[in-house]
Amino acid sequence: MTAPTPFALLSPLSVRLPALWVLGVASIKMFWGSPNDIPEFLRTSFLGPDLAFFGAIMVELAFALVALAFPRWGWMLMSALYTVFLAVLTHLIATGAASCGCFGGAVSLSPLSMMAIDGTFLALMLATRPWSAIPKAPTNWLVVALCAGVGAAAPWVLVQNEQIELPPPVQPAVQAPQEPAVAANGNGTTNPQPAAGETTPPAPAVAPAGWRLPEKFPQYVHIKPLEWIGKSIHETQLAVWMDTRAYPEDATWILYLETCSHCAEYLKELEANFANDPKLYVFVRLSTDKDEVEQLVHIKPPGEQAALPKETSWVVSPQLPPWELVLEGGIVRSAVSHGDE
CATH class of the missing domain: 3.40.30 (Glutaredoxin)
Structure with a gap:
């Protein structure tokens, strides 16, 4: 029996390590990030800040989970994803960005530092030639779909961003109409009447309720x-x-x-x-x-x-x-x- 080559042993690991890195980065972004942490050109695109933010996390999680489960196919997903990462980081470096925004607001890392990390992962993965080193095996497409589905659904479920309702419009106080006074009521007593020339004072206006900072903060x-x-x-x-x-x-x-x-x-x-x-x-x-x-x-x-x-x-x-x-x-x-x- 032929002994496995070093590439055959290292190649699955070289795919799964970058996938784990992406999984961790996307998770941090999902729990502690915001649309402020994605590149401006993406945030201001036709997708809008929310969909761009959620979409970035969806793609990263879905690709990472599939690559972890099936490195034979996952290397292609990781290669495409890391190529996009490097292109975005190049743009951020050119525009003088101080942080890559990859980790949301939890960690600040310069685009140059992140480029060194991502570039190393991509180079090591391609150096092990996963397209030929990883043995072919049957692919359970149901599991592939499940991994992709979990990754795509995660941000919609786990991002804690319940918005606080806006204060209602302040309506001016409206005085209730006064019923005409009668001289006597049903039990024979007399209702008090205003003196000649006097008017009934208007009902006091209701002041807006005092402001209070919400107890719960959205993401x-x-x-x-x-x-x-x-x-x-x-x-x-x-x-x-x-x-x-x-x-x-x-x-x-x-x-x-x-x-x-x-x-x-x-x-x-x-x-x-x-x-x-x-x-x-x-x-x-x-x-x-x-x-x-x-x-x-x-x-x-x-x-x-x-x-x-x-x-x-x-x-x-x-x-x-x-x-x-x-x-x-x-x-x-x-x-x-x-x-x-």
């Missing part, structure tokens, strides 16, 4: 300023995550990230022009857990400060921050992105 929250135009700021996602009534309703609100270079440049420009174009500003920081170590915003004009909690990720679309909202009487009159300037 990520969508911020879509263009959809707020013409609405009260108190009926937007901002009102869920901050007390919007504590800030001026006739002002310019700026949504920004501390870690955003575009935001830093824009706020610095506003500060430089403040003497010639003074405005009442409300600066709303979209907080992240990286603000202290990766802070880029150090200069901004005078204004009131607000911050959304850092316990979730803020997915701003269709363009990235900063966003400028002009409010009149609490109504959003305009929303302009300065993220590409």
